[in-house]
Amino acid sequence: xxxxxxxxxxxxxxxxxxxxxxxxxxxxxxxxxxxxxxxxxxxxxxxxxxxxxxxxxxxxxxxxxxxxxxxxxxxxxxxxxxxxxxxxxxxxxxxxxxxxxxxxxxxxxxxxxxxxxxxxxxxxxxxxxxxxxxxxxxxxxxxxxxxxxxxxxxxxxxxxxxxxxxxxxxxxxxxxxxxxxxxxxxxxxxxxxxxxxxxxxxxxxxxxxxxxxxxxxxxxxxxxxxxxxxxxxxxxxxxxxxxxxxxxxxxxxxxxxxxxxxxxxxxxxxxxxxxxxxxxxxxxxxxxxxxxxxxxxxxxxxxxxxxxxxxxxxxxxxxxxxxxxxxxxxxxxxxxxxxxxxxxxxxxxxxxxxxxxxxxxxxx
DNA sequence: AAGACGGGGCC
DNA sequence: GGCCCAGTCTT
Numbered sequence: 001x002x003x004x005x006x007x008x009x010x011x012x013x014x015x016x017x018x019x020x021x022x023x024x025x026x027x028x029x030x031x032x033x034x035x036x037x038x039x040x041x042x043x044x045x046x047x048x049x050x051x052x053x054x055x056x057x058x059x060x061x062x063x064x065x066x067x068x069x070x071x072x073x074x075x076x077x078x079x080x081x082x083x084x085x086x087x088x089x090x091x092x093x094x095x096x097x098x099x100x101x102x103x104x105x106x107x108x109x110x111x112x113x114x115x116x117x118x119x120x121x122x123x124x125x126x127x128x129x130x131x132x133x134x135x136x137x138x139x140x141x142x143x144x145x146x147x148x149x150x151x152x153x154x155x156x157x158x159x160x161x162x163x164x165x166x167x168x169x170x171x172x173x174x175x176x177x178x179x180x181x182x183x184x185x186x187x188x189x190x191x192x193x194x195x196x197x198x199x200x201x202x203x204x205x206x207x208x209x210x211x212x213x214x215x216x217x218x219x220x221x222x223x224x225x226x227x228x229x230x231x232x233x234x235x236x237x238x239x240x241x242x243x244x245x246x247x248x249x250x251x252x253x254x255x256x257x258x259x260x261x262x263x264x265x266x267x268x269x270x271x272x273x274x275x276x277x278x279x280x281x282x283x284x285x286x287x288x289x290x291x292x293x294x295x296x297x298x299x300x301x302x303x304x305x306x307x308x309x310x311x312x313x314x315x316x317x318x319x320x321x322x323x324x325x326x327x328x329x330x331x332x333x334x335x336x337x338x339x340x341x342x343x344x345x346x347x348x349x350x351x352x353x354x355x356x357x358x359x360x361x362x363x364x
Numbered sequence: 365a366a367g368a369c370g371g372g373g374c375c
Numbered sequence: 376g377g378c379c380c381a382g383t384c385t386t
Contacts, residue, residue: 047381054372055381088370091384125383145381165365192381201379202375232378233367262369309368346371 005156014214015180021210022190030059037111037136038069044131045096058087073104081343095123113137140184142175147195153227154217163230239313241272245294247321251333267342294319300354305347
């Protein structure tokens with residue numbers, strides 16, 4: 001089935017030119033300094049849907065804190081989430097730790113090197129499985145991500161919708177045919193580097209491309225039309241009132257989010273789904289849900305936060321309470337100086353600025 | 365097959 | 376504002 005497209009494709013010369021370019025131009029990245037499967041694994045999880053420049057500082061800190069599977073397996077989940085704070089897709093962190101614990105318990109602490117075992121671990125899908133097998137264990141397995149689909153959709157002129165699952169399998173078939181048997185690790189990484197630095201989504205640098213001579217899209221001048229991808233749906237909007245509730249000790253009410261779903265197990269300031277509750281019932285609703293009696297002081301600002309699938313429209317209010325205790329382990333008082341010890345989503349980290357700016361107001 | 369799941373950077 | 380990013384899991 002791959003025969004038609006690859007029939008007149010010079011596989012060996014393509015491989016040679018690609019690997020030659022990679023040897024000269026590969027990026028110097030922290031996870032490329034050694035071949036520890038655990039570190040490759042951590043890097044691949046962090047890199048899911050996340051740019052290299054964003055990942056680098058997180059990776060360095062994470063490895064310093066958890067140098068091997070044993071430290072990560074033994075850690076508190078809250079600490080792991082704190083190390084992941086701001087990186088997004090927090091289920092990656094929870095799944096990674098669960099999988100690492102399985103590696104410690106079931107595999108003697110050694111990252112498994114078979115497709116079946118590796119693919120059965122939480123958070124390791126087809127891409128990450130192939131990436132670890134090829135990069136850490138030098139096995140000729142495809143690792144098809146957005147870069148790979150973009151590069152090969154252009155080189156081979158593939159016009160299927162890359163948002164479709166079936167299309168991804170198609171690319172895995174092509175990579176299986178093309179991948180270097182001598183150096184599969186470099187081959188996969190070379191395609192990713194190429195996609196990240198030259199064969200970019202917009203205005204690709206074809207004049208600098210080491211495999212321009214093999215590129216069917218370039219030959220026809222249609223590199224800007226590929227890959228084909230169906231448009232994403234628009235996000236739904238949700239409105240909340242967020243309450244910065246402070247008592248006389250300088251403690252704030254924060255709550256732990258549910259253990260599943262959006263921002264699972266992270267902490268936040270109380271959020272009121274204001275469309276359903278209504279401003280008139282806000283104080284009563286807070287008392288019934290949180291057991292805290294408050295009085296509103298003033299609105300301190302608006303915040304819009306965009307996720308991939310929804311938008312939060314937040315109105316931030318200051319409120320006061322005379323209470324100093326809550327009988328609940330999910331809802332707690334925390335002193336303003338200790339709030340940063342808890343993992344918070346970025347949207348709520350921004351509210352810490354309101355809290356800190358109100359200190360200055362009081363002091364002035 | 366379609367949604368849920370973060371956040372940042374670019375145009 | 377929309378698109379993209381070294382994707383995976385759930386429904």
